[in-house]
Structure formats: C-alpha cells, structure tokens
Amino acid sequence: MEEKIQNLYESINFLGFNATYHRNNNYVENSKKLLEQIQEFVQWFIEEKHFGFEQDIYDNLNDILKDCETALKEHDNVLMMDALEQGIAGYLEMFLSEEYFREKEKSDAREVDEQES
Secondary structure (H helix, E strand, C coil), rough: HHHHHHHHHHHHHHHHHHHHHHCCCCHHHHHHHHHHHHHHHHHHHCHHHHHHHCCCHHHHHHHHHHHHHHHHHHHHHHHHHHHHHHHHHHHCCCCCCCHHHHHHHHHHHHHHHHHCC
16 A cells, blocks of 8 residues: 555645646646545545544545545636645655655755756
C-alpha cells in the first residue's frame, strides 16, 4: 500500500503544479483520473480503524469526500484542489516516511540545479 500512497500523493501534487504553473483550468476533469485510487485509499484507511485515530479524523475525511463530490457536481476547480491538496494529501502524508520526503527534496533540488545549468 505504501507505493500506492506515494503514487497518489505525487499525482495530486502534479495536478496542482500543472494547474498552477500551466494555468490549466481542467483540475476537476484531470482529478477524475485519480478517483479510483482515492477510493481505494479511503476504503483501506477506514477498514484499518485499528490505527487508533479518534472518530473526528474519520469524520473529517468524510467531509473531504463530500467536498470532492460537490466539486465534481459543480465543476469547482478551487474546491477540488483544496480537497485533494489540503485534504486527501494530508491523510496520505501520515503514511509517508521521513525518508521519502528527504529523497523527494534531494530529487527536486537536483532538478532545479539541472535547469539552472
């Protein structure tokens, strides 16, 4: 599941980067490609209630999913971006190791150095 979480996290971040950097206004449309992965993560998260989180954590996740649903219905790019990048991504981060973030930071720094060269 760790690899799936990393992939979903990176996909969400890419969508935000693409929407912001390229001024792409198709965030909701592009996010539809991730719905199956989001559903798989949410089901796994809810089924694994032995993580010991308080009920508020699960309730908040449910609210985030409602925001995703509303964003899809209303084609609201801002709401979807907020729900995925500030909501779902935050839940994914709970399962990503510090090592993952260190490696990602190094990789991003290398890319910047290469672009500046």
